[in-house]
Amino acid sequence: MKSVLDIKNIRDYNSLVGHETLHPLISVIDFSETKSYKQPREQTLRFGFYAVFFKNQEHCDIRYGRNYYDYQEGTLIFIGPDQVVSIEEDGADYQPTGYALLFHPDLIRGTSLGQHMKDYSFFSYDVHEALHLSEQEKEVVMECFRKIDYELKHGIDKHSKKLIVSNIELFLNYCTRFYDRQFITRDHANPGVLEKFEGMLNEYFSSEKPQEKGIPTVAYFASQLHLSANYFGDLVKKETGKAALEYIQSKLIDVAKEKIFYPFI
Structure with missing residues (x-):
């Protein structure tokens, strides 16, 4: 070392x-x-x-x-x-x-x-x-x-x-x-970051990961996208007006609503 x-x-x-x-x-x-x-x-x-x-x-x-x-x-x-x-x-x-x-x-x-x-x-x-x-x-x-x-x-x-x-x-x-x-x-340095993030969110909540790993963190998605948590969070905030954690929680609420109204889907 x-x-x-x-x-x-x-x-x-x-x-x-x-x-x-x-x-x-x-x-x-x-x-x-x-x-x-x-x-x-x-x-x-x-x-x-x-x-x-x-x-x-x-x-x-x-x-x-x-x-x-x-x-x-x-x-x-x-x-x-x-x-x-x-x-x-x-x-x-x-x-x-x-x-x-x-x-x-x-x-x-x-x-x-x-x-x-x-x-x-x-x-x-x-x-x-x-x-x-x-x-x-x-x-x-x-x-x-x-x-x-x-x-x-x-x-x-x-x-x-x-x-x-x-x-x-x-x-x-x-x-x-x-x-x-x-x-x-x-x-061009981070092409389609938000699109990838959205796709990863959808994939995460449509899998067994929420039961196995719990609610995903900002750091988890940043790591998957090969970005630091701070840079990723600032990028999401700049593009969407929402903090990355807020974006994740919003997606979680949408998924929960779907489960309530359409429990067999």
Whole structure:
């Protein structure tokens, strides 16, 4: 079993890539300004903080579990605390490019962002569910990064935390909008998900599975469709206006009504 490199705090990651630590709980990194290095062919990392990577090259492969991130030029990858990812390189020296926004949970503790951080479900999306940006969206992301970086380089004062956290929240709200757009424009990535879901629901309730396994969960159907539960739930919500669990329960009620009125069917 390969060892996992635990990166518990922002300072540790900055040290790893040769970036100056301006604040112990947050960092904005331009990788073109970091040191070049020869990375092992495969390295497994676990982060103790939130990490957003803005990839603008196709040099390395990032893997989570058994799958690879679906990324290309101009992609945002979201990693939550304690997630484990593997990075595969060709073993050659190179200068990384792209950007990263890293922030520790302690930074947002006690703030409005901290209270509803769980609403940004894309930090728990699976590897093939990264956010692909248009040129205009890239500019919005970069502007958010620049504002946070400005606050870090401006020097810490009584306004710093509020402005930094507000800009993180603004950035995450934009990402929510961009994901809504992606659900529409990247249908080819998950063709016919709703149709498959509906077919699986019908098959499940017309079989003996309800008696054997009970009421199916959102996670069950997400797994069958090779999607994370959060991504699947958000996709169903976007397309139908109903939460995935609500959709399942609605189907269950319909089946129950059929059994009541037509018990021999």
